[in-house]
Amino acid sequence: MKPHHISAVCALILTSALTAAVAQQQINSGQMTNSLAGVSNTQLSLSGAQMRQAALDNIRDYPGAIPPHPLSFPQMANLAQFVVEVDFDFNSAVIKPSSYRTVGAIADALHNPILLSYGFLVIGHTDSVGGRAYNIGLSQRRAEAIRDALIDPFGVNPGVLEAVGLGEEQLRDPAHPTSGVNRRVQLVNVGKKYCFGRSGEQFLCQ
Amino acid sequence: MKRIVFLLALSFLVVGVGAATAQTMSYADAISQLADACKSDLAKYCKGVPLGPRLKACFNANQAMMSPQCQQTRAMVYASIARRAAAQRDIGDICSADINRLCGTSHADAHLVECLVSVSPVAMSPACNQAFNDTGWRTERARQ
Numbered sequence: 001m002k003p004h005h006i007s008a009v010c011a012l013i014l015t016s017a018l019t020a021a022v023a024q025q026q027i028n029s030g031q032m033t034n035s036l037a038g039v040s041n042t043q044l045s046l047s048g049a050q051m052r053q054a055a056l057d058n059i060r061d062y063p064g065a066i067p068p069h070p071l072s073f074p075q076m077a078n079l080a081q082f083v084v085e086v087d088f089d090f091n092s093a094v095i096k097p098s099s100y101r102t103v104g105a106i107a108d109a110l111h112n113p114i115l116l117s118y119g120f121l122v123i124g125h126t127d128s129v130g131g132r133a134y135n136i137g138l139s140q141r142r143a144e145a146i147r148d149a150l151i152d153p154f155g156v157n158p159g160v161l162e163a164v165g166l167g168e169e170q171l172r173d174p175a176h177p178t179s180g181v182n183r184r185v186q187l188v189n190v191g192k193k194y195c196f197g198r199s200g201e202q203f204l205c206q
Numbered sequence: 207m208k209r210i211v212f213l214l215a216l217s218f219l220v221v222g223v224g225a226a227t228a229q230t231m232s233y234a235d236a237i238s239q240l241a242d243a244c245k246s247d248l249a250k251y252c253k254g255v256p257l258g259p260r261l262k263a264c265f266n267a268n269q270a271m272m273s274p275q276c277q278q279t280r281a282m283v284y285a286s287i288a289r290r291a292a293a294q295r296d297i298g299d300i301c302s303a304d305i306n307r308l309c310g311t312s313h314a315d316a317h318l319v320e321c322l323v324s325v326s327p328v329a330m331s332p333a334c335n336q337a338f339n340d341t342g343w344r345t346e347r348a349r350q
Contacts, residue, residue, distance in 0.1 A: 011316030030349025058275060095257050097241040097248055102255065103233035111233075111294050112346055113319040149257040153284065193349050 002082035027084060027101065033080040037114045038062045038190050043191035046075050048121065048164040052136070066128045066177050066201045071169040080189040082109075083172075085180075086146060091130075093141035095149065103146060106187065107154035117205075119158075119193035122147050123186040124165045128177035132167055140165025147187060162194050230290040230340045236283045244277035247272040293340030301334040324349050 021206040055071055062069040086103065088098040095103060109115065124139035124146070143163035171182050195205040231239070235259075239246070244265075251271060252264040265272070265280055272280075298305070301322070306331060309321035323344060327335045338344070 027234070028349060029232065029346060033346070034350050064329050089254065092254070093256070094254050097245065100257060101234050101238035104237035106231070108342070108346060109232040111291075112350075113343060114350075145256055145258075149294065153237075153262070153287050153291075155287075158329040 001107075008049075023062070027105045029105045032082050032105060032109035033086075033112045033114060033189075036080050036109060036118075036120070036187060037112075038080045039119070041077065044075060044079060044121075048059055048162040051121075051123075051164050051166065052140070055166045056133070058169050065132075066174075067132065067169050067171065070174065071166065072120065076188060079166050079191075079203060082187045084099075084140075084187070085183065086185050088142055089094075091138070092094050093138070093145040095145055103149050104154065106146070107150050107156055110150065110156050111154075115189070117192055117194040119162070119190045120158045121162055121186075121190055122150075122163045123188065124163070124183060125172070125184050125186065126168050127179065127182040128144040128168045128171065130168075133168030136165050138165065138168070139167050143185065157193070162190075211242040230286045230293070230342055231283075232342055232345070233290070235285060236286045236290075239279055240283040244272070244276035247276045263341050289340055290342055293337045294343075297337050297341055300337040301330070304330050319347070 009186045051073065054073070056067065056070065058067060058071045084102055085099075088094060089096060110120065120132065122143045124141045124143035126135040128135075130138070143165050147158075147163040148159045150161060151158045166179065168182065171177050172184060173179050173181050176182075192205045196204055220348070223334075230236075231301040247268075254255060255261050255264045262284070269277055269280075293300075305318055308325050309318055322330075322333075322338055327338075330338065
C-alpha cells in the first residue's frame with residue numbers, strides 16, 4: 001500500500017472516531033432533565049409487568065420474524081421522555097465503557113431536584129436481529145443493567161426506577177429493522193412517586 | 207528522563223486529586239474519566255464485568271496489576287461520585303437552618319434548590335455552601 005493510501009485510511013478512521021466522539025458529547029444532562037421534566041400531572045396507570053405481558057402478547061397475536069404490528073402504549077404518548085443510545089457487548093447485558101458517560105449523564109439528570117420525587121421507566125429496545133421472544137429477555141436484562149448502575153454507583157433511589165424490556169416490538173425504524181437506531185433506551189417520567197409532608201418527610205404518593 | 211516524565215505525571219495526578227476533593231464532578235464526567243484512564247486495564251482485567259458493585263470489586267481484586275494512572279483516577283472518581291451522591295442525599299439536613307432562614311421552607315424539593323441557587327454563597331453557612339457545591343446543582347441548573 002502506498003503512503004497516501006494509508007493516510008486516506010487513517011483519515012477515514014479518524015472521521016468515524018470523531019463522529020462517535022461528537023455523538024457522545026451531545027448527551028447533555030441538562031437537555032435530558034428538561035425533556036424529562038416537561039410533565040403533565042398525569043400518572044401512568046400501566047405497570048412494567050403489564051408492558052412486558054403486552055410485548056409477549058404482541059408476539060403471540062402477530063407472529064412473524066419481524067413484528068408485523070408495532071406494540072403501542074397510547075397512555076405513554078403524552079408523558080415526558082428521552083431516548084438515548086447505550087452500547088452493550090454483543091448479545092450481552094454488559095454496558096460498554098464507551099457508554100459509561102451516557103449512563104452518568106442519565107444519573108446527573110435523575111438527580112436533578114426538578115425530577116426528584118418522580119418515577120421513571122427505563123425501557124430497553126433491540127433491533128430485529130435475533131428471535132423476538134429472546135430479544136424481550138435481552139432488552140429486559142439490559143434495562144436492568146442500566147437501572148442497577150444508576151442505583152450503584154450513582155446513588156439513584158431504587159424506588160423511583162422500573163426496568164422494562166420490550167425487545168423489537170417497538171422498532172423505531174420499521175423500514176430498517178436491523179438499523180442501530182432501533183437499539184435504544186427510553187426513559188419515561190411516569191409521574192409523582194414521592195410526596196413531601198409539611199415538615200419535609202418523604203412518602204409514597206397516593 | 208523516563209523518571210522525570212513519571213514524576214511529572216505523578217505530580218499532575220496528585221494535583222488532580224487535590225482539585226477533586228475541593229469540588230465534585232458530574233457523574234458523566236467522573237465515570238468517563240474512569241473509562242478513559244482505565245480503558246486498557248478494564249479490557250484486560252474486567253472484561254464483561256457490569257458497571258456497578260461488581261466492577262468496583264474487580265478493581266479491588268486487580269488493582270496491583272493496574273496502571274498507576276488508572277488506580278489514581280479510579281480512587282478520585284469513586285470519591286467524587288460518593289461525595290456528590292451523599293451531598294445530594296443529605297443537603298436537606300445539612301442546610302436545614304439555612305433553608306429556614308433564607309428560603310422560609312423546609313421541603314427538600316425543587317423549589318428549595320431554586321431558592322439556594324438564588325442565594326449568594328456568602329449568605330450561607332460554610333457547611334451548607336460546601337454541601338450545595340458538592341451537589342453540583344448550580345452547574346446542572348446552568349446546563350438546563
